[in-house]
Ligand SMILES: [Zn+2]
């Protein structure tokens with residue numbers, strides 16, 4: 575049999591070779607990261623409603639499709655989401671429905687997610703990726719398997735191209751030598767959760783952790799919920815390998831009071847018997863978030879403690 579994507583002869587009895595399956599798995603891994611990071615910059619979202627200037631489509635006489643929003647980020651995200659839902663439907667058409675109760679991944683593929691999840695497009699997209707990856711071996715026997723890998727590559731390219739438009743953490747100036755004496759010097763930015771930085775000027779791509787000192791300094795005041803925090807740190811630090819494990823540890827630190835949580839507050843007034851007057855009470859609301867700088871301090875403290883105990887024993 576031949577691979578439907580690259581044409582090589584396959585020995586696994588599937589219509590996708592090992593390499594092309596690996597490529598698909600890689601796309602399923604990075605696409606949700608791009609999606610979530612970019613979704614923060616959709617215009618009209620509360621909190622981060624400012625559109626990214628480079629994302630606006632300037633009218634150039636081109637006939638726009640009726641679905642176009644005029645914002646490139648929104649358009650590309652919509653296209654990617656539609657594409658993956660369509661592949662999900664194709665899988666169900668060929669394989670029949672899934673056994674109930676549905677897992678979230680299978681529910682996403684069946685377009686049958688509960689409303690509170692279906693409203694979060696980035697989450698839906700992530701579940702679609704997880705679902706398609708889960709069924710990849712089954713997909714690799716279907717005639718559209720090669721087409722799927724090509725389409726994933728297409729959306730990967732499109733979304734990655736947009737990452738450069740959105741601001742992230744300053745990662746220092748580009749050190750790439752343009753001549754013997756001069757360096758490129760353009761400012762570079764890294765997105766939380768990505769492991770690499772691409773220079774907007776010369777295009778050289780370097781590992782985010784090579785810029786770690788600058789990034790961590792720049793990002794110390796970044797606030798995030800434990801999940802996003804764990805994802806960003808695992809992308810940056812060699813010493814952290816597992817998002818779920820770091821996530822659990824963050825929760826523990828917060829629970830033990832080692833890690834201070836930051837909340838939005840709402841101002842309220844309360845009558846104080848003791849003072850015989852109204853006093854201001856600020857009530858924390860919403861989810862707890864944490865400061866990257868605080869988490870790093872705890873991580874390094876733990877590292878030094880671990881090193882000390884090792885030396886002592
Ligand atoms: Zn192949």
Ligand SMILES: [Zn+2]
Pocket residue numbers: 748749750758759760773774775776777778
């Ligand atoms: Zn450069």
